[in-house]
Amino acid sequence: MGLMAKRDGRYAAVGISSDTEMGSDGVIFCTNVEGSQPVIYYGYNDGKSSAYKSGQNPAAASNRKVWEQDGHFMCSFTQPLSLEIPGESALNLAEKHHLLVSTGSIGDSSEPRYHGSDKIASSEPVDLTDNSALTSAGVPRLIKAHGSLMLVAWVGTAGIGILSAQHLRLTWVGKQIFGKDVWFTIHRAMMVLTALCTWTGFALIVTHLKTLSFGHPHNILGFIVFLISVVQVAGALLRPSPEARLRPLFAWGHRLGGLAAYLLSLVALFLARQLPQLDLPRYWLWLLTGAIALDVVVSLVFMAIHHCVGDSRVDPDVGSPSKHEAPGSSLRKILLAIYIFFSAAFVVAMVTTLALSDA
Structure with missing residues (x-):
């Protein structure tokens, strides 16, 4: 799995959802605080707000690679089919889910801020074990x-x-x-x-x-x-x-x-x-x-x-x-x-x- 966004105080995130709307979803973040290397977090959407639920670079996200190029940063990693977010029920990624992809800024406390309009959703539930191209939900x-x-x-x-x-x-x-x-x-x-x-x-x-x-x-x-x-x-x-x-x-x-x-x-x-x-x-x-x-x-x-x-x-x-x-x-x-x-x-x-x- 890979996530990319503009560097310096930004994050890229993918939510694992049962629909195309934000709320009660597991999230994987790739964040880039200015002056440090990009890191991975597991998080959770509670309504329209998100919060980290894991420490930096959880062990389950293996084969981690991070790099910066042309003003952007990227996190690449291998994710098991069970997404275990502390304090929340595990998500079975072998099942089909909508993907909610977004990018936004990081607050003073390093927590993700609301992404606003910088978001996109898959049009259909996605089989994450299938590497075929995904389609978005289109322009609302x-x-x-x-x-x-x-x-x-x-x-x-x-x-x-x-x-x-x-x-x-x-x-x-x-x-x-x-x-x-x-x-x-x-x-x-x-x-x-x-x-x-x-x-x-x-x-x-x-x-x-x-x-x-x-x-x-x-x-x-x-x-x-x-x-x-x-x-x-x-x-x-x-x-x-x-x-x-x-x-x-x-x-x-x-x-x-x-x-x-x-x-x-x-x-x-x-x-x-x-x-x-x-x-x-x-x-x-x-x-x-x-x-x-x-x-x-x-x-x-x-x-x-x-x-x-x-x-x-x-x-x-x-x-x-x-x-x-x-x-x-x-x-x-x-x-x-x-x-x-x-x-x-x-x-x-x-x-x-x-x-x-x-x-």
Whole structure:
């Protein structure tokens, strides 16, 4: 048997379970405390917490070999078919069991911390005496739903909302939807959808993990994006009137918050491919790169239109809005339609890839 993880303050573990969920399982740990050689422990899962039950390198785990290479450590050993964990009933490894594989950090007391999302489970009970390849339980549905909602939000609706606020303020001048300027109605609708998808996706992943987990940069950035989205919506609801002295301050704060959330969300999407539960193909990164390139190119074309046709781009937040539609309005409408079409195509392709993925 072999276990591997990143070295320095990390562990790799395999749980021996009757199902695909953590709880009341025997566990074999391979840990690497910084400055020392990797060691093996037997342990036990009590609910969502784990604890060592044996001393270092139990005698039953024979032929032990440990080594470090390329930033990782590995424990290799021979395990008898009877896994005897002190204080617990022996497990007969000749019987089929689900394997729960995880990695995480080690606490100050050298005890394993909760692994969060860094886990994977075998799809079927495994015969450990059979050396054939194992298959995982696949990507959980809640993770797929979470990822799909985040893709719709930050590859789809957010971009449309941002472009409408940046480049369409002097388009459809004099026309309104529900009593508001067309550009503002588009912006508000898209950003509300972005917020709703983000909040729902956040709720789904917390439900799946049953806790807030910050063990991966993707998780940290995702939580920051969630917090910014809450602040952005609260700020929009409480925004001062156009004549208020603080209106320019609100306008710039709202823009910077939206831009920060957008950029951080894209970084989080790139990092998602590193998550152990996902097995996304390499072309998924090219799809994401293509979606970002689309945003950049379309923004540059919008700016070129503004420059070439002499659009003054008066900002209603800090100045008096124009009562006349700016030159190049038809081009902006066509460009928006092209952007929506290709943005939707990228979202569909990425969500489909995620839905069909297996870990």
